[in-house]
Amino acid sequence: MWTPIALSEDVAAGTAAPARLGGAEIVLWRDGDGLLQAWEDRCPHRGMRLSFGFVREGRLTCLYHGWQFDASARCRLIPAHPELKVPGTIRANPWHVRERAGLVWVADAADADALPTLPDDTPMRGLRSLAVRRPRAAVAAQTGIGAGGWIWRDGALIGLHGADDATSMLHLALPQSATAEARRRTMGEATALRDALEAA
Amino acid sequence: MVLYVSTTLFQHHGDAGNECRASEKGPDSLAQCHRIRMEGRFDAAGMRRFAEGRAALLDLAIDTLDVSPTRFDSRLSGDEILLGMFGMACLLGPSGCVVTRFESLPA
Amino acid sequence: MTAPAALVTDTAPVLRGWGLDDRSYTVRLGAALMGVGLAWLTDRRAEVQGPVLVRHGRDIVGVRAILRALADDALHPGWAEPAAEGWEERAAVIGERFSTLRRACLAAGRPETGSAAEAWTLLRPLEDRLAEQHEAGAAFLGGAHPAIADLLAFPAAALSHDLRLPHDLVPATRRFIRALRAWPGFLTMPGIAHYQ
Structure with a gap:
């Protein structure tokens, strides 16, 4: 089951960003070439959040003791023991991750279903992710967003995920051809939608 | 509370008798064998789960010999640096486990 | 630079x-x-x-x-220019209130239940403003150059996790933190790292 959890543009190249899905903590990070990864947000060493870390030379480095993990999630260097050939058992816990329609999608099952069908010929650009202080089920019921976690509305793609039991996040994307005025208008509508959902 | 950590924990022992080859390792991997004993106050099942999980993470072969609410005894083999990391992890331990005495000796 | x-x-x-x-x-x-x-x-x-x-x-x-x-x-x-739409004053209020809440949380030894709700109230207008600014091509509250308003709001943004408001919920604020952290001369305090 793929779930949208962030805008692609909110994970800049060479940076790490936190996300949560149903309470599970996830780190999203990109190397300098833009390759995206999603892992459990825990260093296998001492449990430090990897999203506090930094990206150097294609590796995510834990801020606590500097353990470095490459794109395969394997730990490649332990600075306290630079001579150590790090065993392959020391690795981060990866999620499946893909980018589609301006959003980042993750799945935890090895046999993740195919992504929802989206028009390939409409390149999308993320607009905004915004938190809603309402449970995912309530937001889904009020917006008509189905189990797939996304819906088209007035030319905008709206994704939804539950960060924790009480908080959801909406993710909006518009076609790249959308005008600045359309983007501003949709931004205002998204804020109004959030406020209406919380007031309900 | 007296915390005793054997000074042999982080030292290399040249004695060929404490070198062994872990069968699951590559042919060039010369491993150390250590007997690791801890005393303290443990949630026995939690301590065992933690120790065996940490050994798996560090690619160490572990043979748990004895676990009780006051004692944990095991034999481990693997890279000496990783054995040291295992010892440090156990000293910090999982929540609910307090290690008051720690010994790591060549087996 | x-x-x-x-x-x-x-x-x-x-x-x-x-x-x-x-x-x-x-x-x-x-x-x-x-x-x-x-x-x-x-x-x-x-x-x-x-x-x-x-x-x-x-x-x-x-x-x-x-x-x-x-x-x-x-x-x-640029530092002396007041941010548009009263944001210097608003940021001053956010900073002061955040500081009071944070002291109470740290003194209590752990975040109090109510603090996260108040942190939301404080930081949501900041998140909304920063999202609008980003859309307009500006990294900071007033424009492309940081000003006093940004300094006043920065600790509340960067230390919001002290009040149990995690950063995954505020992507525009995260972007703002990254932008100021990358500014020449940036320095840290406990809880705010610098690794750009």
Whole structure:
């Protein structure tokens, strides 16, 4: 089951960003070439959040003791023991991750279903992710967003995920051809939608 | 509370008798064998789960010999640096486990 | 771009502040980014009462007033420009209220249940403003160059996890934190890392 959890543009190249899905903590990070990864947000060493870390030379480095993990999630260097050939058992816990329609999608099952069908010929650009202080089920019921976690509305793609039991996040994307005025208008509508959902 | 950590924990022992080859390792991997004993106050099942999980993470072969609410005894083999990391992890331990005495000796 | 050289001279303003106090940090950060030399003395009273700046023989209190005074000596005129739509004043309120909440949480040893709700109330307008600014091509509250408003809001943004408001819920604020952290001269305090 793929779930949208962030805008692609909110994970800049060479940076790490936190996300949560149903309470599970996830780190999203990109190397300098833009390759995206999603892992459990825990260093296998001492449990430090990897999203506090930094990206150097294609590796995510834990801020606590500097353990470095490459794109395969394997730990490649332990600075306290630079001579150590790090065993392959020391690795981060990866999620499946893909980018589609301006959003980042993750799945935890090895046999993740195919992504929802989206028009390939409409390149999308993320607009905004915004938190809603309402449970995912309530937001889904009020917006008509189905189990797939996304819906088209007035030319905008709206994704939804539950960060924790009480908080959801909406993710909006518009076609790249959308005008600045359309983007501003949709931004205002998204804020109004959030406020209406919380007031309900 | 007296915390005793054997000074042999982080030292290399040249004695060929404490070198062994872990069968699951590559042919060039010369491993150390250590007997690791801890005393303290443990949630026995939690301590065992933690120790065996940490050994798996560090690619160490572990043979748990004895676990009780006051004692944990095991034999481990693997890279000496990783054995040291295992010892440090156990000293910090999982929540609910307090290690008051720690010994790591060549087996 | 290189960091402006901040020279501490005998006539440099003196900050009486506390290392773990976010308001004292705001002053140190402001001086560092503005390139204004600042001497500082550890004064535990600042933890409760806030920092004091001694400048030209005069004591200045209140973080906003202190930053205004430092901005007079800043090399770049952008620091002295007030942010549009009253955001300097709003950011000052956010910073002060956040600081009070954070002290209460740290004194309690763990975040209180109500603090996250109030943190939301404080930081949501900031998140909305920063999202709009980003859409308009600006990284900061007033424009492309940081100003006093950004300094006033920064600790609340960067330390919001102290009030159990995790950063995954505020992507525009995350972007803002990254932008200011990358600014030449940036310095840290416990809880705010610098690794750009």
